[in-house]
Amino acid sequence: MSDRAIEFDNVSKSYRGARNYRALRDDVRAVGRRLTRREGANERPAAIHALRDVSFEVERGSATALVGLNGAGKTTALRLMCRIAYPSEGSVRVWGRVGALMEVGTGMHPELTGRENVQLYGRMLGHKSAEIRRRFDAIVDFAGLPAAMDQPVKQYSSGMQLRLGFSIAAHLEPDVLLVDEAIAVGDAGFQYRCVERMSELVRTGVTIVFVSHDMSAVETLCDRVILLDQGQIRADGSARDVVASYLREVHASRLEADPKAGAGGAYGFEILKVSLHDATGAEVASVPTGASVTIRFHYRAANDVVKPIFSVGIGDGRIGVFALASMLFDGEAPELLRGEGQLDCTFESLPLFPRTYEIWASVRGSSGFGDLVDWQRFRMLGVEGEIGGSGIGAAAHSLEDAPVKLPYTWRTGGDGA
Amino acid sequence: MSTAPTIHSTPPAGAEPRPQVIDSGKVGFSDLGASLRELWHSREVVQAFATRAVKVKYKQTAIGLAWVILQPVLAAIVFAIVFGRVAGVSAGGETYLLIALSGTVAWTFFSTAASSSMDSLVDDQHLLRKVYFPREALPLAAVGAALVDLAPGLVVLVVAVLVGGGKVSLSWLTVPVLILLLIAAVTTLGLFFSAVNVFYRDVKHALPFALQLGFFASAVFYPLEILPESWRSIYAVLNPVVAAIDGLRSALLKNALPDVGVTLAAFAWTGILLVLAYFMFKRLERSFTDRV
Numbered sequence: 290m291s292d293r294a295i296e297f298d299n300v301s302k303s304y305r306g307a308r309n310y311r312a313l314r315d316d317v318r319a320v321g322r323r324l325t326r327r328e329g330a331n332e333r334p335a336a337i338h339a340l341r342d343v344s345f346e347v348e349r350g351s352a353t354a355l356v357g358l359n360g361a362g363k364t365t366a367l368r369l370m371c372r373i374a375y376p377s378e379g380s381v382r383v384w385g386r387v388g389a390l391m392e393v394g395t396g397m398h399p400e401l402t403g404r405e406n407v408q409l410y411g412r413m414l415g416h417k418s419a420e421i422r423r424r425f426d427a428i429v430d431f432a433g434l435p436a437a438m439d440q441p442v443k444q445y446s447s448g449m450q451l452r453l454g455f456s457i458a459a460h461l462e463p464d465v466l467l468v469d470e471a472i473a474v475g476d477a478g479f480q481y482r483c484v485e486r487m488s489e490l491v492r493t494g495v496t497i498v499f500v501s502h503d504m505s506a507v508e509t510l511c512d513r514v515i516l517l518d519q520g521q522i523r524a525d526g527s528a529r530d531v532v533a534s535y536l537r538e539v540h541a542s543r544l545e546a547d548p549k550a551g552a553g554g555a556y557g558f559e560i561l562k563v564s565l566h567d568a569t570g571a572e573v574a575s576v577p578t579g580a581s582v583t584i585r586f587h588y589r590a591a592n593d594v595v596k597p598i599f600s601v602g603i604g605d606g607r608i609g610v611f612a613l614a615s616m617l618f619d620g621e622a623p624e625l626l627r628g629e630g631q632l633d634c635t636f637e638s639l640p641l642f643p644r645t646y647e648i649w650a651s652v653r654g655s656s657g658f659g660d661l662v663d664w665q666r667f668r669m670l671g672v673e674g675e676i677g678g679s680g681i682g683a684a685a686h687s688l689e690d691a692p693v694k695l696p697y698t699w700r701t702g703g704d705g706a
Numbered sequence: 707m708s709t710a711p712t713i714h715s716t717p718p719a720g721a722e723p724r725p726q727v728i729d730s731g732k733v734g735f736s737d738l739g740a741s742l743r744e745l746w747h748s749r750e751v752v753q754a755f756a757t758r759a760v761k762v763k764y765k766q767t768a769i770g771l772a773w774v775i776l777q778p779v780l781a782a783i784v785f786a787i788v789f790g791r792v793a794g795v796s797a798g799g800e801t802y803l804l805i806a807l808s809g810t811v812a813w814t815f816f817s818t819a820a821s822s823s824m825d826s827l828v829d830d831q832h833l834l835r836k837v838y839f840p841r842e843a844l845p846l847a848a849v850g851a852a853l854v855d856l857a858p859g860l861v862v863l864v865v866a867v868l869v870g871g872g873k874v875s876l877s878w879l880t881v882p883v884l885i886l887l888l889i890a891a892v893t894t895l896g897l898f899f900s901a902v903n904v905f906y907r908d909v910k911h912a913l914p915f916a917l918q919l920g921f922f923a924s925a926v927f928y929p930l931e932i933l934p935e936s937w938r939s940i941y942a943v944l945n946p947v948v949a950a951i952d953g954l955r956s957a958l959l960k961n962a963l964p965d966v967g968v969t970l971a972a973f974a975w976t977g978i979l980l981v982l983a984y985f986m987f988k989r990l991e992r993s994f995t996d997r998v
Contacts, residue, residue: 296725371838372726372728373834375992382728389836389837396836409755413837
């Protein structure tokens with residue numbers, strides 16, 4: 290039984306009301322209403338349920354991530370683990386000493402020097418000053434700030450504060466280390482060392498609970514991922530499975546929220562709708578990886594349009610599109626558009642990773658200048674498929690990183706080959 | 707990771723695998739023992755907060771700690787002129803300046819400690835939301851930091867007494883006891899109102915006014931002897947600051963022991979309030995972060 294580090298037993302947490310402090314007059318008024326039994330006597334501000342009846346256990350020496358959209362209850366769960374807040378119902382049990390890094394600059398006082406802050410923060414985390422002095426060099430060394438220790442922290446950059454904070458939390462021998470999103474602020478080299486350090490701690494038996502939106506870090510660092518959704522556990526399992534289902538869900542919700550709107554344009558020309566069709570011509574919202582897709586523009590031309598130039602792009606939410614079909618370079622153009630009609634653009638094959646993409650398009654006049662329809666996003670396109678790889682970051686990479694899937698091979702050369 | 711030394715994670719103590727339980731239960735009187743043990747275990751946190759307060763207070767001031775001495779001395783001089791000369795408050799035999807100085811030294815400590823401890827939780831609310839430590843560490847450290855200011859004030863008072871012709875006597879040994887009474891009284895207020903302040907920020911606005919009243923009610927610039935004799939004892943017990951200040955005057959200015967009965971009764975009364983205040987604090991503590 291003692292191989293547990295953390296246990297949540299039917300835990301709920303709700304916050305009363307949206308305002309976070311009261312003035313005495315509000316309560317006096319409420320008491321007055323109750324006494325006079327006036328209307329609204331039992332009226333209470335709506336409670337916010339951050340966690341609802343959540344139960345789980347975390348094994349000692351494991352690395353677990355909590356993921357979910359903003360407001361899912363991840364940070365609330367961490368706060369309960371380190372006694373910053375108490376549950377409204379149920380109980381949380383934690384075995385061993387907790388070290389937590391909840392935010393950049395946690396526990397730092399801007400007027401004190403780095404050295405003084407190490408002592409202050411270390412003691413807040415429950416350490417004896419002798420112990421902190423013993424670990425001082427390791428802390429400073431890891432943070433890479435030996436020259437700045439006698440400067441007040443207000444002169445530090447946020448990156449320096451973060452480095453110092455993480456270094457203190459990670460070097461003072463916690464049994465359970467809670468890390469909330471914080472390392473995302475550090476530069477790449479520091480993030481690498483953080484993840485290395487956390488893996489090292491896990492190997493020595495420290496339990497880590499990690500909250501992050503960085504699915505790649507979650508998947509590579511954690512054995513287990515718990516997906517929270519509106520205060521409840523939605524999925525709980527191996528990092529790869531849960532990260533995959535979470536990202537798929539994010540993509541699915543984007544597809545669902547897609548307004549699929551048309552767009553008006555200049556000169557009485559408008560795109561009424563953009564539909565997607567598979568190889569059989571059936572209307573679809575998603576196609577399998579590698580299959581063909583036809584993007585069909587339903588237009589209405591109030592006036593005759595001669596040789597308009599269509600451009601269609603596929604993007605993944607980052608700036609710019611990564612694939613483009615444009616009459617500006619292929620030289621094609623319909624002779625004349627008049628009244629209502631359709632125009633198809635077919636991509637023969639989409640060698641894309643399975644996720645949600647955006648369809649962008651514009652229509653220009655025959656000279657190439659002057660937009661009939663501005664360059665804009667029209668709708669989403671789903672691509673479905675399995676996560677093929679077996680690498681430690683396969684799910685996050687397939688579902689989040691570079692979108693185009695090209696065949697490739699590796700070969701190691703040099704002396705070893 | 708060649709730089710990082712090996713980690714000796716604390717063995718999870720097979721002997722006593724007792725977890726920290728964080729639940730929705732209410733704190734009862736029987737939990738106070740455990741709270742005090744935890745506080746004792748975390749005494750270095752209190753010390754660290756107090757050190758921080760002292761350091762931060764005098765960073766970027768030109769004359770630094772000299773302010774600690776100047777404040778009560780200047781106040782005493784002003785009182786000596788205003789009340790001693792102009793208003794003609796009776797000094798009951800002693801030099802009025804010493805009456806005023808003993809009052810202001812004690813009162814400066816009391817009001818500084820009271821206001822900084824009452825604001826301590828709200829001022830450090832970002833800490834409450836990010837790190838766990840026994841929450842009473844903040845108001846206690848505020849009192850501790852004010853104590854650092856009290857020490858030079860007491861030295862000035864002693865010097866003034868000697869310069870004024872006073873003699874060192876055994877009665878001076880009661881001074882620490884009287885300071886302890888002041889500490890107990892201000893800690894009571896600090897614990898109670900720092901917690902209430904989290905829920906009702908009205909405390910912050912009422913505080914300067916309340917301290918002003920307290921100043922007039924606490925025999926700071928007048929000797930207790932101006933009250934009718936029958937009232938003095940009960941007044942000094944109910945307002946332990948009066949007992950402490952009057953005791954200080956007996957010990958330092960009159961070379962007489964403070965009234966033992968009054969002092970003990972004031973301690974008992976303050977002690978009861980202190981326990982209640984601590985209980986209230988621990989009970990409210992669990993919802994601090996829901997509210998700050």
